[in-house]
Amino acid sequence: MQSKNAQLIFIHRTFKTSNWSSREKFSGAEQYEIVYPQKLHAVHRRAAGTSSESKYDDIVKYGIKANGEEVVLQLQKNRDLLAGDYSETLYSADGRQITTTPRIKDHCYYGGHVEGDAESVASISTCTGLSGYFETRGQKFLIEPLGASDRDEHVVYKYEALKQEPIKTCGLVNNSWEQDSSDPIKAIFRSSNSPEMKAYLKSKKYVELYVVADNALYKKYDEDTKNVRQRIFGIVNYINTVYKAINTHVALVGLEVWTDGDKCPLTRNAGFTLEAFSKWRRSDLLKRKRNDNAQLITGLDFEGTTIGLAFMKSICSDAFSAAVLLNFHFKSKPANMNWDLIGMCEAAGLYSQTSPWGGKSQVWGQEPEVGDPWASGQAGKNTT
Known part of the structure; x- marks a missing residue:
């Protein structure tokens, strides 16, 4: 003593x-x-x-x-910040893809x-x-x-x-946490009354996350990939602090920096950018790198008050498990992340894996239908 x-x-x-x-x-x-x-x-x-x-x-x-x-x-x-097969992808001046698997031990x-x-x-x-x-x-x-x-x-x-900045919000369809957006993690627990859901929330869950930094972000960091890497690692580390409350671990499986230019059309319209990035993930990324969810961190400034946009109930969907985010002050705006930024939102109560770095997703109830949310007008709506 x-x-x-x-x-x-x-x-x-x-x-x-x-x-x-x-x-x-x-x-x-x-x-x-x-x-x-x-x-x-x-x-x-x-x-x-x-x-x-x-x-x-x-x-x-x-x-x-x-x-x-x-x-x-x-x-x-x-x-466990990085998955065992973590990779980094950059591009040469002539557009060649350069992928490495750095063994970051420390x-x-x-x-x-x-x-x-x-x-x-x-x-x-x-x-x-x-x-x-x-x-x-x-x-x-x-x-x-x-x-x-x-x-x-x-x-x-x-x-x-913090000095006052324009209020930024996260876009999500049918956000059932709208009345308690300050802490959606707590909202999950309050809305989870069934024994099955309570057992699920206590079980260990894993998400393999792939992050893409667009060309605008690369330029904002003076075209220094080391600085971009530090920024992304810090964001993923913070996300893990948040998701620890529901026993969910997020491992970075890959980082890609669009050093020579963007690989899909990007604009200040968050809905358009989300659709374009989601299509790029399906047509390109998933063919070469598995991931549960992909995030685009952009150096662009979205129109209006949107800081990020994601498909609702998409974490279990190969087609739409994607989101787009501004390079906002993540460490300075913890309340604004809304945790749907890695596409989990209400899907947070649906996702579980059989093993940390592999295996099929197991779902409570029905998996969300994989249709075209853009055709039905269900994607890209903001709850601002």
Whole structure:
């Protein structure tokens, strides 16, 4: 007990904040704190097969201040962020497809919680300092680095302190969570009264996700595929933090960057872009790479207030399990992701696999009919 108290005293003394000395460096929030995270001693366990030369520990702890209070982020590396057959596809200047299967043994993406708060969650990247999102005691916080390491200055601010931006929403047909769009994961549990559905929600589920970055996004990241990769990995890591509540793991099976130009017609009309991307997935992608769901992250700005669009009840459908999303502030807009962004929406109660990285989908009840939703006018409608 004495050693624990001593550790807490040490944490308190090593927390550092400044009186807004770096305000000129950050303009993303109205109010924020400047902090210096303190990396705390943790048990350095390594997963089986992990090299002792790994740059990033499997388990890390950081002490920071949030809203004037000391908090400890207890983080564990997302070992299953990438599927076993993860691949990356780029294109040469003359349009040749270049696909590699990098064996990424080490990475810097973590999930976890705030010590002492069983209801808390955290999704953090430690690649270049601490960057990500954590929620504790009903309050949402974001942390961003102002330097290049975890020892440099960081900003911590509340989600509510973000500077006002135009409200963006996710498009979905017949969204039964419209009255509680702030937390659709909780809505799933409230609407799941049958013993079968409750048993399903407790069972382990897996989704193999394929992400495509369009040419506009590639250019926004200065045509640097490393930066695009970091962005996508961070998004998938965050999605896993959210879906953990319904015992669902999302593994990135592939990343494709349209480096030489877009492979299907894309416009600022979200409905048109979703249809075009879905057709490209069926005619091209599925012939060379299996996936449960494909996402297009675009650097374009959709018309109106739409941030993303997906087919409803499509996760079990080879034909329509696709979605299109803006490159929005995912870490800065957790409430706006609406979780239908990986096409699960109400299909979240339908999907299960027999094994983590293969096997046929098993469905409670009937699988959604695979017709042409565009012909019936059922796709591309926004619930804004």
